[in-house]
Amino acid sequence: MDSFFRSEEMCLVQLFFQTESAHNCIDELGHLGLVQFKDLHPGTADFQRRFVKEVKKCEEMERILRKQLYFVTFFDKLEQELKEINSNRDTLRQNFTQLTEINHLLHMTDDFFVEVESQMTISELPSEDSVYSSRRASYASTNGSLKLGFVAGVIKHERFPAFEKILWRLFHGNFVLRHAEIKPHQEENMEVFVKKDVFVVFVQGDQVRGKIRKLCDGFHASMYPCPNNAAARKEMRTNVNMRMEDLRLVLKRTEEFRVTTLTAAAANLREWTAKVKKMKAIYYTLNLCNIDITQKLIIAEIWCPVSDLSSVHAALIKGSEQTGSSVTPIMNRIHTQQTPPTFNRTNVFTSGFQNIIDAYGVGDYQEINPAPYTMVTFPFLFAVMFGDCGHGLLMTLLAVWLILHEEHFRKLKNELVDMLVSGRYIILLMGIYSIYTGLIYNDCFSKSFNLFGSSWSVRHMFHPQGPWTNETLHNSDYLQLDPLVSGVYSGNPYPFGIDPMWNIALNKLLFLNSYKMKMSVIIGVVHMLFGVMLSLGNYINFKDVVLKFIPELVFMLSLFGYLTFLILYKWCVVIKSDSAPSILLLFINMMFFDYSSNGAMLYKTQKPVQIFLVVVAGVMVPWLLFAKPLLMYREHKTIFIRFVLMLMNANTQVFSVIYHSSFYFKMNHIKYIQTIFSLQISMGDIFVYQGIHTIEYCLGCISNTASYLRLWALSLAHAELSEVLWKMVLQVALRVTSGMGSVLLAVTFATFAVLTVTILLVMEGLSAFLHALRLHWVEFQNKFYQGSGYKFSPLSFDKMLNMK
Numbered sequence: 139m140d141s142f143f144r145s146e147e148m149c150l151v152q153l154f155f156q157t158e159s160a161h162n163c164i165d166e167l168g169h170l171g172l173v174q175f176k177d178l179h180p181g182t183a184d185f186q187r188r189f190v191k192e193v194k195k196c197e198e199m200e201r202i203l204r205k206q207l208y209f210v211t212f213f214d215k216l217e218q219e220l221k222e223i224n225s226n227r228d229t230l231r232q233n234f235t236q237l238t239e240i241n242h243l244l245h246m247t248d249d250f251f252v253e254v255e256s257q258m259t260i261s262e263l264p265s266e267d268s269v270y271s272s273r274r275a276s277y278a279s280t281n282g283s284l285k286l287g288f289v290a291g292v293i294k295h296e297r298f299p300a301f302e303k304i305l306w307r308l309f310h311g312n313f314v315l316r317h318a319e320i321k322p323h324q325e326e327n328m329e330v331f332v333k334k335d336v337f338v339v340f341v342q343g344d345q346v347r348g349k350i351r352k353l354c355d356g357f358h359a360s361m362y363p364c365p366n367n368a369a370a371r372k373e374m375r376t377n378v379n380m381r382m383e384d385l386r387l388v389l390k391r392t393e394e395f396r397v398t399t400l401t402a403a404a405a406n407l408r409e410w411t412a413k414v415k416k417m418k419a420i421y422y423t424l425n426l427c428n429i430d431i432t433q434k435l436i437i438a439e440i441w442c443p444v445s446d447l448s449s450v451h452a453a454l455i456k457g458s459e460q461t462g463s464s465v466t467p468i469m470n471r472i473h474t475q476q477t478p479p480t481f482n483r484t485n486v487f488t489s490g491f492q493n494i495i496d497a498y499g500v501g502d503y504q505e506i507n508p509a510p511y512t513m514v515t516f517p518f519l520f521a522v523m524f525g526d527c528g529h530g531l532l533m534t535l536l537a538v539w540l541i542l543h544e545e546h547f548r549k550l551k552n553e554l555v556d557m558l559v560s561g562r563y564i565i566l567l568m569g570i571y572s573i574y575t576g577l578i579y580n581d582c583f584s585k586s587f588n589l590f591g592s593s594w595s596v597r598h599m600f601h602p603q604g605p606w607t608n609e610t611l612h613n614s615d616y617l618q619l620d621p622l623v624s625g626v627y628s629g630n631p632y633p634f635g636i637d638p639m640w641n642i643a644l645n646k647l648l649f650l651n652s653y654k655m656k657m658s659v660i661i662g663v664v665h666m667l668f669g670v671m672l673s674l675g676n677y678i679n680f681k682d683v684v685l686k687f688i689p690e691l692v693f694m695l696s697l698f699g700y701l702t703f704l705i706l707y708k709w710c711v712v713i714k715s716d717s718a719p720s721i722l723l724l725f726i727n728m729m730f731f732d733y734s735s736n737g738a739m740l741y742k743t744q745k746p747v748q749i750f751l752v753v754v755a756g757v758m759v760p761w762l763l764f765a766k767p768l769l770m771y772r773e774h775k776t777i778f779i780r781f782v783l784m785l786m787n788a789n790t791q792v793f794s795v796i797y798h799s800s801f802y803f804k805m806n807h808i809k810y811i812q813t814i815f816s817l818q819i820s821m822g823d824i825f826v827y828q829g830i831h832t833i834e835y836c837l838g839c840i841s842n843t844a845s846y847l848r849l850w851a852l853s854l855a856h857a858e859l860s861e862v863l864w865k866m867v868l869q870v871a872l873r874v875t876s877g878m879g880s881v882l883l884a885v886t887f888a889t890f891a892v893l894t895v896t897i898l899l900v901m902e903g904l905s906a907f908l909h910a911l912r913l914h915w916v917e918f919q920n921k922f923y924q925g926s927g928y929k930f931s932p933l934s935f936d937k938m939l940n941m942k
Contacts, residue, residue, distance in 0.1 A: 143510055144675070145501055146443040148478035148930070150176075151450070153438040155458065155467035157429070160436045163457035163467060164420045164933070170453045171934030172446045174479060176439040177426045187425040196418035200411070223396045230392060234385045237378050239292040239320065240362050242336045244375045246318045247290060247364055288340045289350045293359035295319065295333035301357050305339065308349065314340035338364075412939055423933055439472070441479055441930065447471075478503050481930035488513065490564045498915045499925025506675045508923055512914060515665060517564070519913055521571035522661065523852035523906040526860060527582035529898055530572025537566035568907075578635045579853075583894075584861040586641035593632055594639040598625030616644050650857070654850040656705045656721070662846025662917070663694075663702045666839070669921030670694055676922055685766045689758040690835060690921075696755035698843055700748070701725055707740055728752060763832045767824045842917040848909050856902050863893055 155163050167173045184190060293301055298317065305313060317337040337359075339350055354361055365371045427438040442450050447469070454467040480501050484492045492509045494516070501507060521530070540547060540562040547559045558565070580586045596619070600606045604623045611617070621627035631637070636653075640646050670691050677687040704721050719738045727733065728748040739745070871879070871886035919925070 142483070142507075144507055145504055145927075146445070146481040146483065146930075148441050148481060148503070149444050149447070150472045150474045150476065150478070151440050151442060151447070152470040152472055153436075153440060153454070153467060154470070155436055155438075155454065156461075156463050156465050157434050157436055159458045159461040159463040159467070160424060160427075161420055162460045163454050164423050165416065166453040166457040167440075167450065168416065168419060168423075168933045168935040170449060171932050171936060172442055173450060174441040174930055174932045175423050175426045176441065178428050178437070178439060179426070184425075188429065189421040189424045192421040193418060193425070196414055196421065199414045200418070223392065223399065227389070227392050227396065230385055230389050234382065234389060236360070236362075237382045237385065239334065239336070239360060241375065241378050241382065242318070242320045243290050243292065243338075243362055243364060244371050244378070246316065246336045247338055247371060287342075287344070287347050288338050288364070289347055289354070289361065290336075290338045290364045291354055291359045291361035292320070292334050292336055293354070293357055295335050297357050297359075298335045298337070301337075301353070301359070304353060305350070308353070309341065309346065312341070313346075415938060416935055419933065419935065419938060442932075443481060477927070479930035480505070480927040482507050482509065484509075487563050490561045491516065493560070494564075494911065494914070495919075495923075495925075496929065498919060498923075500927045500929045502924050502927040504679060505924060505927070506672050506922055508672075508914070508919055511668070511672070513567070515668075515918070516910055516914055517567035517571040518575075519661070519665075519849065520568045520906050520910040521575040522658075522849045523909060524568070524572045524856055524903060525575030525579045525581060525853060526856065526898075527573050527576030529583075529860075529894075529903075530569045530574075530576050532569075532895075532899060533565060533572060533903065534569030537562050537569055541566065568903075579857070580632075580635040580638055580641070581857060581860070584857065584864045586636075586638040588638040590633045592637055592639045593628045593630055594619055594637065595626055595628070598623060647854075650854065651850075654853050655847065656709075658846050658849035659843065660702050660705060661849060662843050662913075663698045665846070665913070665918055666842060666921060667691075667694055667699065669918045673922030682766075685769065686762070689762040689765075693755050693758040693762070693836065694839055696751040696758070697729075698839060700728075700751050701843075704740065711740070713740075759832065759836060762835070763828060767821065767828050770824055771821055838920065845917055846913065848913070852902075852906055852909060856898065856906070859902065860894075860898060863890060863898070867893065 179187065302315060302317075305315060315337065317335045320334045320336060341347055341350065351361060365374060424436070427436050429436055440450075451467075451469055454469070458465070458467050480503055482492055482501075488509060491513045495501070495507070495509050495512060524530070540559055544559055544562070547555050576582060577587075598604055599617070599619060603625055604620070606617065619626055640649055643649070670687075673690070674683065674687050677683045701721070704724060708718065708721060717738055719740060724740070729752065731749065731752070733745055868886060868890045871883045874882055
């Protein structure tokens with residue numbers, strides 16, 4: 139139970155186990171999750187470690203598995219089979235693409251010749267020798283007809299404009315160019331489809347055609363043979379279409395077989411991924427260990443909780459037995475001066491609060507853990523600023539929804555959703571506490587409950603019991619209830635929370651201002667005093683009770699504890715409002731010893747009590763400032779004298795002096811042992827350090843108390859925003875009595891709900907959360923929590939596999 143309130147007691151253990159059993163032993167320790175391995179080669183680079191090749195192999199396996207392909211090391215057959223499938227599929231797709239391009243090329247060529255035939259005005263059928271004469275007759279040779287040829291191919295769509303421009307520059311328009319865009323087939327994947335154009339260039343001369351082919355090669359255009367006559371082209375198109383149909387069928391069967399193979403492999407993908415991650419973690423851990431000269435023994439050093447040593451030893455024996463090793467692993471506990479890591483055990487409920495503490499800073503070893511107390515104080519301070527029954531109920535329902543559907547939300551892999559799921563129990567407690575404070579404030583969506591009947595009665599203010607008449611009621615803008623009139627105030631306060639009568643009172647804001655401001659001061663002082671009391675555990679452990687704890691506690695109680703007493707006392711006694719003294723003025727006059735004014739006192743012996751408390755608080759300041767440095771100086775002087783006498787007599791050793799020195803010096807100031815050997819000490823540095831601590835604590839008590847007034851400010855802001863939304867949105871629709879009133883009410887209620895969620899729940903909730911976080915980090919934890927340690931990071935396969 140002590141480990142719940144303070145970090146676990148840790149120990150440094152040396153492990154010895156055989157090389158052949160190392161893998162299984164570390165595997166068992168990883169499943170246990172209670173061992174942090176220490177790096178025995180801190181100055182060695184990663185590439186110089188023994189098992190770096192194995193780590194690289196595991197990283198390669200992880201990379202392949204992330205692509206959801208195949209598991210290389212353990213399934214060679216599957217790897218080879220998939221490689222062959224992928225290679226054959228790529229070859230078939232390439233052949234199918236070529237046939238598709240040829241088909242489009244033949245189709246465009248036929249269309250071109252048909253178009254030329256329709257445009258011919260002579261009876262001679264068009265041929266490759268005469269097709270150009272209709273458009274370029276002026277370039278015909280006088281010796282005979284033109285000898286035309288053509289070059290056909292396929293080029294990428296974005297390259298065609300540049301290709302056409304270069305053709306015009308090279309041949310000055312002495313060619314005929316036709317092109318068409320290849321349309322994708324319905325079965326083709328549009329994501330991998332590449333836009334291409336089919337082109338045919340008619341030119342004169344073989345030399346010119348050779349230049350065009352070189353130009354096509356430069357633009358990476360694919361050139362295909364095309365027959366010169368229509369019959370050959372028709373026959374070729376028929377053959378191409380038949381081959382395309384065959385390839386479509388083969389591709390379909392290949393893709394189905396590939397999907398079947400991958401589906402069967404995907405069933406084991408998660409298991410393979412977990413195994414690879416474990417292997418990588420084991421080899422990485424082995425890189426932290428030492429191997430003896432014989433290469434048969436591995437030596438490791440680990441941090442582990444003292445209470446779990448038996449579990450660690452059992453895990454090592456189990457791992458050794460799995461490999462059939464004849465030598466049992468050995469555990470040797472080492473006594474060390476190194477600071478152990480901080481380990482606080484958590485569960486699903488406490489982990490969220492522990493994360494809040496660790497975000498401020500990981501606690502020192504064996505330091506008081508604030509998390510158990512934060513589980514109560516954090517949602518309570520949030521609820522003080524967020525007090526509303528309705529809003530708290532909505533937040534509670536959200537938390538219950540997150541808890542019931544936790545697994546579903548974790549599968550979404552959304553950062554914001556993961557953050558909400560991790561803090562689901564924090565949200566649950568904040569919602570429950572908000573319902574409680576909402577009942578205290580008697581506030582539910584800015585409306586009050588009248589569960590027990592109000593303690594105030596308006597009826598008794600009318601004649602004959604009171605001074606009011608019907609004329610008074612009609613002629614007055616506002617009326618004030620007089621508790622001195624018999625029957626107006628019952629004398630018994632409202633049983634729980636604030637009386638609902640205040641919800642319709644004009645001075646409601648003034649009353650709540652005073653109430654919540656004083657409540658904030660009381661909560662703040664109690665919270666800080668609780669933090670000071672928690673520091674007693676640390677001071678007992680580090681032997682600082684008399685020098686730090688007592689002056690800090692007395693200083694806080696003398697001033698701010700007394701301020702809380704004045705507030706409570708004024709609430710408890712009956713005082714007329716016109717003669718009641720101001721608590722603020724009383725406290726200021728107390729600090730300045732100003733009793734010259736004739737201001738009223740709350741009780742008879744108030745003046746001497748206040749003078750005594752201020753004097754006591756003043757005495758605590760020099761005590762806190764000088765006691766510890768002077769004691770340290772005395773310790774040093776005594777040891778210095780003994781050290782000199784020891785050197786003169788030469789009859790003992792240096793370390794015996796340190797051994798016989800006081801417990802205070804040994805426990806808290808081991809770092810000053812080095813100054814003893816150098817016979818030097820800087821008292822100035824010690825006084826400066828202690829002076830900073832004293833000033834920070836004394837002034838911090840004042841500023842921290844004022845900081846708790848944010849509870850009052852945010853609580854009023856939340857209540858006023860809720861009231862504004864009610865009066866300016868929903869109440870307006872409720873007063874409409876026309877025929878469309880129901881429609882307007884539905885629209886207005888939707889608007890009211892959206893504004894309530896976005897402004898009051900999300901924005902105001904986030905604001906209250908951050909302010910409660912600040913009050914814990916700055917005002918509460920600085921009274922006892924250093925947060926300068928380092929976290930215990932064990933080898934845990936469960937945490938590793940659950941990481942995103």
